[in-house]
Amino acid sequence: MAFEGLSERLQAALQKLRGKGKVTEADVKAAMREVRLALLEADVNFKVVKEFVDRVRERAVGQEVLKSLTPGQQVIKVVNEELTRLMGGEQSKLTFAQRPPTVIMMVGLQGAGKTTTTGKLARLLKKQNRKPLLVAGDVYRPAAIRQLQVLGEQVGVPVFSMGDKESPVRIAAEGVARAKEEGCDVVLIDTAGRLHVDEAMMEELRKIREEVQPHEILLVVDAMTGQDAVNVAENFHRELGLTGVVLTKLDGDTRGGAALSVKAVTDCPIKFVGMGEKLDSLEPFHPERMASRILGM
Amino acid sequence: LRRNKIDEELFEELEEILISADVGVSTTMELVDRLRQEVKERKIQDPAELQPLMSEILLEMMKTDDVTPSLAMNNEGLTVILFVGVNGVGKTTTIGKLAHKLKSQGKKVVLAAGDTFRAGAIEQLETWGERVGVDVIKHQAGADPAAVVYDGIQAAKSRGADVLLCDTAGRLHSKVNLMEELKKVYRVVQREVPGAPHEVLLVLDATTGQNALQQAKTFSQAVNVSGIVLTKLDGTAKGGIVIAIRNELDLPVKWVGLGEKMEDLQEFDAEQFVHGLFGQSRLMEEAE
Numbered sequence: 131m132a133f134e135g136l137s138e139r140l141q142a143a144l145q146k147l148r149g150k151g152k153v154t155e156a157d158v159k160a161a162m163r164e165v166r167l168a169l170l171e172a173d174v175n176f177k178v179v180k181e182f183v184d185r186v187r188e189r190a191v192g193q194e195v196l197k198s199l200t201p202g203q204q205v206i207k208v209v210n211e212e213l214t215r216l217m218g219g220e221q222s223k224l225t226f227a228q229r230p231p232t233v234i235m236m237v238g239l240q241g242a243g244k245t246t247t248t249g250k251l252a253r254l255l256k257k258q259n260r261k262p263l264l265v266a267g268d269v270y271r272p273a274a275i276r277q278l279q280v281l282g283e284q285v286g287v288p289v290f291s292m293g294d295k296e297s298p299v300r301i302a303a304e305g306v307a308r309a310k311e312e313g314c315d316v317v318l319i320d321t322a323g324r325l326h327v328d329e330a331m332m333e334e335l336r337k338i339r340e341e342v343q344p345h346e347i348l349l350v351v352d353a354m355t356g357q358d359a360v361n362v363a364e365n366f367h368r369e370l371g372l373t374g375v376v377l378t379k380l381d382g383d384t385r386g387g388a389a390l391s392v393k394a395v396t397d398c399p400i401k402f403v404g405m406g407e408k409l410d411s412l413e414p415f416h417p418e419r420m421a422s423r424i425l426g427m
Numbered sequence: 428l429r430r431n432k433i434d435e436e437l438f439e440e441l442e443e444i445l446i447s448a449d450v451g452v453s454t455t456m457e458l459v460d461r462l463r464q465e466v467k468e469r470k471i472q473d474p475a476e477l478q479p480l481m482s483e484i485l486l487e488m489m490k491t492d493d494v495t496p497s498l499a500m501n502n503e504g505l506t507v508i509l510f511v512g513v514n515g516v517g518k519t520t521t522i523g524k525l526a527h528k529l530k531s532q533g534k535k536v537v538l539a540a541g542d543t544f545r546a547g548a549i550e551q552l553e554t555w556g557e558r559v560g561v562d563v564i565k566h567q568a569g570a571d572p573a574a575v576v577y578d579g580i581q582a583a584k585s586r587g588a589d590v591l592l593c594d595t596a597g598r599l600h601s602k603v604n605l606m607e608e609l610k611k612v613y614r615v616v617q618r619e620v621p622g623a624p625h626e627v628l629l630v631l632d633a634t635t636g637q638n639a640l641q642q643a644k645t646f647s648q649a650v651n652v653s654g655i656v657l658t659k660l661d662g663t664a665k666g667g668i669v670i671a672i673r674n675e676l677d678l679p680v681k682w683v684g685l686g687e688k689m690e691d692l693q694e695f696d697a698e699q700f701v702h703g704l705f706g707q708s709r710l711m712e713e714a715e
């Protein structure tokens with residue numbers, strides 16, 4: 131299970147505080163050193179870790195906590211609260227347009243899982259009795275269109291494509307027009323993977339956004355991403371104004387700390403998590419449940 | 428601001444640079460401890476010498492010895508190379524790039540479409556085959572990957588090819604049944620060509636964090652990985668996890684991916700890699 135390793139480490143770090151009748155500042159400091167290591171080993175960005183640990187320490191050494199009847203428990207409670215806050219508080223759902231179609235744009239680095247997630251999301255929406263249309267906006271990757279077509283077939287959702295000779299901006303616009311014609315109420319636009327520092331490719335996404343005015347721009351992030359997750363998320367967010375994040379490949383044994391970093395720097399909610407390669411493995415993300423699970427509460 | 432003495436803060440700054448490059452906490456601690464020791468032994472006092480010294484230590488570690496080639500070739504006949512790794516790291520693309528490189532060296536190359544699972548994977552490899560101008564051996568989607576690779580070997584032999592590059596489906600190392608499937612492919616290669624596979628290249632995405640260490644461990648146990656291809660180094664990620672992998676498993680990095688085009692594959696250059704780690708850091712500037 132993802133987050134499991136993090137959970138074990140954090141719980142071990144806090145175990146020493148649990149049930150302690152008296153907790154000193156030194157105890158808190160020692161525990162926080164362990165918490166810091168646990169988060170770093172889970173790939174949470176080191177700046178995010180620093181801020182997190184500082185906040186918890188500050189709150190934890192406050193009078194109310196250390197002088198309380200169950201100081202150990204109180205410190206753990208502070209960690210849990212801050213962790214939940216870091217993960218994004220309440221569950222966040224997709225925003226649908228007042229007047230359909232709802233336009234959703236999938237963006238992210240190469241190989242993050244955009245195309246697969248597009249297929250999964252189409253399946254989910256179809257189950258909710260919506261009528262999605264998939265738009266093949268990746269004209270660069272070899273056989274990207276074919277990949278989306280196969281996924282569309284598998285979930286029984288139509289795919290709009292104009293081949294790989296048209297510009298993705300035009301394809302997106304025509305795709306939305308087609309959705310209107312055919313009475314599709316959600317348009318999912320798959321885009322090519324790109325580096326966040328690739329100016330020309332980022333400009334292309336901005337143009338698509340201007341053209342189709344999406345209701346959701348979802349950044350697809352590989353849960354195994356390391357320290358660079360913050361640079362990626364920051365750039366995509368600054369360029370496009372993201373509305374949410376999808377975390378993929380959480381079915382492995384990654385500790386998934388990138389999730390925390392991405393949330394911290396963009397303040398965008400994690401809306402879904404990918405739990406496998408198959409098309410039925412997309413789940414809504416529940417921050418508070420996840421935080422509690424990590425702390426074993 | 429130039430510092431005039433080596434203090435704890437300076438070591439901490441180095442630690443941060445390494446951690447933010449995904450080297451990982453324990454390897455970073457180990458490296459910085461070694462640095463402290465060297466500083467003491469060599470009686471170094473100038474802070475400007477710290478970063479170069481760290482680079483020296485890293486370089487010593489990451490350098491491949493002269494007997495390890497970037498690609499072990501079979502001089503007696505067909506060379507078989509297996510590409511393995513988790514989902515989306517760049518296996519198929521790297522095969523395309525390497526095929527291009529080998530072909531331009533005058534080698535006859537054949538590709539085997541061993542990923543029969545992912546949607547569009549076979550067509551993706553075929554497109555690369557067309558681009559580079561090499562044959563692709565394939566079956567239907569959903570076919571047994573071991574059977575595809577078997578056919579790939581027979582076809583490569585009968586066409587007198589020099590090298591067979593075998594694609595495999597991306598799989599998380601933690602999925603036992605998928606790792607078993609990979610072992611089966613490996614066994615077929617072993618059985619059909621004596622001494623093969625001549626390379627088992629584990630493809631790692633430079634943006635990956637600490638999980639890559641686990642990937643390297645598990646794939647090595649399953650199929651005897653011979654080297655690493657570190658992809659997507661054209662981004663801002665440093666790929667420092669390969670240092671931890673070298674430290675713990677002694678697996679060399681052989682190739683790096685620097686883009687999505689045919690030409691964007693280079694032999695690993697330890698010096699360039701280590702230099703890249705310290706990139707635009709302040710310590711680097713101080714040292715220069």
Ligand SMILES: Nc1nc2c(ncn2[C@@H]2O[C@H](COP(=O)(O)OP(=O)(O)OP(=O)(O)O)[C@@H](O)[C@H]2O)c(=O)[nH]1
Pocket residue numbers: 238239240241242243244245246247268271274321322323324350378379380381382403404405406407411514515545597599
């Ligand atoms: N295990 C696992 N694999 C996933 C998940 N999501 C996607 N994948 C796999 O990750 C790989 C890359 O997925 P794609 O959907 O092609 O990624 P992409 O972002 O569209 O890639 P580009 O278009 O090349 O940028 C494929 O092998 C997918 O099957 C997930 O949640 N779990």
Ligand SMILES: Nc1nc2c(ncn2[C@@H]2O[C@H](COP(=O)(O)OP(=O)(O)OP(=O)(O)O)[C@@H](O)[C@H]2O)c(=O)[nH]1
Pocket residue numbers: 240241271323325512513514515516517518519520521542545548595596597598630658659660661662683684685686687691
């Ligand atoms: N920027 C950059 N992108 C790369 C590099 N290597 C591969 N890619 C891109 O990463 C994405 C995934 O590459 P693939 O070759 O499909 O990866 P894979 O490991 O075969 O993926 P699966 O078969 O789905 O597991 C594609 O969009 C590639 O173009 C690289 O060195 N740099």
Ligand SMILES: [K+]
Pocket residue numbers: 240241242352514515516632634
């Ligand atoms: K990836």
Ligand SMILES: [Mg+2]
Pocket residue numbers: 244245246268271274320321322323
């Ligand atoms: Mg894609």
Ligand SMILES: [Mg+2]
Pocket residue numbers: 518519520542548594595596597
């Ligand atoms: Mg592939």
